[in-house]
Amino acid sequence: MVLELITRLEIDRTLSVSEENSIKVNVREERDCDNVPLRTGLRVWSASFIFGENVLLDEIENKKVLELGAGTGVNGLICAKLNASSVVCSDVDIKSVNLCVTNAMLNKEFDVVSRIIDWGDRNTYFEKRNAFPVIVAVDVVYLEEQPKQLANCVEYHLCKENGTFLCVCGVRKREYFETFLLELAKRGMEVYFDEVGLLPKSNREQVEEIRSNHKHDEELLEDGKGYRMIRARFKKIGSKGESNEEEVEEEEEEALAGFLDDLDIDDNVGGMKKQRAYDVLTSSSDDEMSADRNGTEDVPFLCATVESSSKSLLRNGFCVFRDEHFTQTQAEVLEKVHSHCESYLNDLLERCESHHGIKYDTDIFRFKEICSRAMNGKRYDFQATKISPVDDEAKNLPESGKAFAECLQTLANVIERKCERIFEKVTGEEKRKKITIVNRGCVTSLPKAPEQHFHADGRKEGMYNCFVALRDVPKIQGPTEFIFGSHKFDHDAPHETTKARKKREKAKRAAPELRKGDILLYDYRTLHRGGENKRCHDRRAISYFLFDTNGDIGDTWNFEDASVWDD
Missing domain, CATH: 3.40.50.150 (Vaccinia Virus protein VP39)
Structure with a gap:
């Protein structure tokens, strides 16, 4: 029937x-x-x-x-x-x-x-x-x-x-x-x-x-x-330049071997020996992943405890601290930060365009409140203005900026308490000075924002960036990709040696997808890049808090002294 x-x-x-x-x-x-x-x-x-x-x-x-x-x-x-x-x-x-x-x-x-x-x-x-x-x-x-x-x-x-x-x-x-x-x-x-x-x-x-x-x-x-x-x-085999047939075949075998390893299939399939290779198929074709683990065990970067988070931060240079209780109890705060983040960014970009003549989706620009560091980058780092009754720094600040600063401060109070315990494990309580949040704000990528180059936020030891996901960040929105252990590279070298370059090229990489409320911590020196935001509508907005465990104050890499609100 x-x-x-x-x-x-x-x-x-x-x-x-x-x-x-x-x-x-x-x-x-x-x-x-x-x-x-x-x-x-x-x-x-x-x-x-x-x-x-x-x-x-x-x-x-x-x-x-x-x-x-x-x-x-x-x-x-x-x-x-x-x-x-x-x-x-x-x-x-x-x-x-x-x-x-x-x-x-x-x-x-x-x-x-x-x-x-x-x-x-x-x-x-x-x-x-x-x-x-x-x-x-x-x-x-x-x-x-x-x-x-x-x-x-x-x-x-x-x-x-x-x-x-x-x-x-x-x-x-x-x-x-x-x-x-x-x-x-x-x-x-x-x-x-x-x-x-x-x-x-x-x-x-x-x-x-x-x-x-x-x-x-x-x-x-x-x-x-x-x-x-x-x-x-x-795969776009030709995108790596001229390669002979043996090189192409070797690349394909290595990719397939890594793929079999990920799926936990028997060692020999079709006469091909399984090798250790990392995420070859799930990364861009330009990425070279390491097949050499130097006999060491991986430290998971997705963590649920203070202890595991500190281990990953020390070893990998980054960690994702996932705390369901934090996500649930701070849901309303996260929503407020996201809402005011969107409103304030709209006002900042409108000011850049109407008052300063900046084409914000293509130009490079820096102000005290906001910066865009790449031509056609479609990415913005904007910080909350300190609001104090004793100075006039916020006198020209729109209401959206004041609301953004206030709700971000509320979130900062919670984040500081949660991260302090991790930093105590990382630095050792006897060496730790006063832990200070020296900057706070949001990083946002527009729809169709291209992939960044790998870079470090700075060279200073003891500084850590903390990203808090205000919304889920799936692979399609280009989550931040990290090079494992790159915080231990020699960032002060006058030039990159062949040995250092090969070490960087072979190092394992990961781009953790984030859930709303996830706390992503990484060493200021860790090499990372924002991925391409392939969404057609949504901005990718993440709040951040810059910690200095040395008790110093200052982030001189990104922002200028001139205010976008100055006449």
């Missing part, structure tokens, strides 16, 4: 990617009335909610999209709602192909077409290779033969230059998921995926109905496996 019905999907995109364009799609389904449907492609699954919530507008807008294993065509319709220039829904099942056409007409999406593609049959492929800038596949890896066949189909159809493969994959069988990622890597693709399982956030009642009636979804919850969002693209 088959139940035919029209389902109205409402996907709230503000919950995951903070984009305002939420999506509504009408979908005709044909459900078999069994716990495990015979035709899985003729109905909507939870993975489509995850795709709709997590795919970015920039990844789809004005691009040709091919959906593989389309089923009802719902994911292709989501792409159409995100302004894809055209969408081709494909499936091996003729009933699915016809249903995709029906649903396109139902939603008046006339640029959505449908056709048969059998991943295992090259005769059903498009005649022109590598013709699609975007390929989408949602919840389609659950049989043994699918990982290799799907990878073959993606390799054939995806554009070599800047093409993106987007896939939501339910990890029902770990070996299929791992094999699929491995097959993509074998075909010369960089692979990015969520380490933690994703769950739908919008339209909870509808999602619960899907889960409760069908074992395919329910088993993912029971086993704690969840879904993963995969993004893959072809």
Whole structure:
């Protein structure tokens, strides 16, 4: 028996990617009335909610999209709602192909077409290779033969230059998921995926109905496996300059070996020996990661205690202190800081443009209150002005600046107490002088802000920067990347020796994604860089507090004496 019905999907995109364009799609389904449907492609699954919530507008807008294993065509319709220039829904099942056409007409999406593609049959492929800038596949890896066949189909159809493969994959069988990622890597693709399982956030009642009636979804919850969002693209081998074939092959083997290591697969796969390599596939193709660990053990940088935070700060040069109690109790303060941070930055940038004639999104400029240190950088470091009844430093300060300073001081009082215990462990209580917050403010990157170069904030020992995440900072927003142990490099050397350069190039790197309320501490001398903010709308705002454990006062690297509010 088959139940035919029209389902109205409402996907709230503000919950995951903070984009305002939420999506509504009408979908005709044909459900078999069994716990495990015979035709899985003729109905909507939870993975489509995850795709709709997590795919970015920039990844789809004005691009040709091919959906593989389309089923009802719902994911292709989501792409159409995100302004894809055209969408081709494909499936091996003729009933699915016809249903995709029906649903396109139902939603008046006339640029959505449908056709048969059998991943295992090259005769059903498009005649022109590598013709699609975007390929989408949602919840389609659950049989043994699918990982290799799907990878073959993606390799054939995806554009070599800047093409993106987007896939939501339910990890029902770990070996299929791992094999699929491995097959993509074998075909010369960089692979990015969520380490933690994703769950739908919008339209909870509808999602619960899907889960409760069908074992395919329910088993993912029971086993704690969840879904993963995969993004893959072809590596740009030529971007490293002229390389001979042996060098390219060696790079690919090293990347694949590191990838196998991350997935904890057997040492020998396809005759290739597993090596120690770090995050090769999940970093930019220009990054050289070390395969030499010098016989030392890693110190985790994600910490839940004062003791572990101090160890990471000493060894790695940075740590992420995650305290759920702090996040919960300070939620209102974090919201106020974020709100006043946005308002004050708006006033600062408007003043720079209207009064000083500065093009703030392209120019380099420095004032007492705000600076931008790179041409076209789209990044701002702005500090809170000290408000005192005995001086007139704040006489021209707008109300937004006063509110920003006041709420930041409230947060500083809490942060100082939390960080003081960590610094006592780092410096040793007998050596510690008065711990002072010498500066406080926010660092913000605009949408489309480019990646920075690696740099240190200063050379002075005993100074530490403290970032407090006012919002989640996912990978797409370019979290700060650090070079492990770089606070111990010789920053005072007149030039970088070959040995020092090789040490820097081989050092392990990490760009910790932050949750709201996370406290990121790093040594002032640690080499770091802000990543590219790939969001189209959201600024990435983080509050900061500069600590000096020597009892001195001063940050002379960033700010000038002239005020932006001076006439």
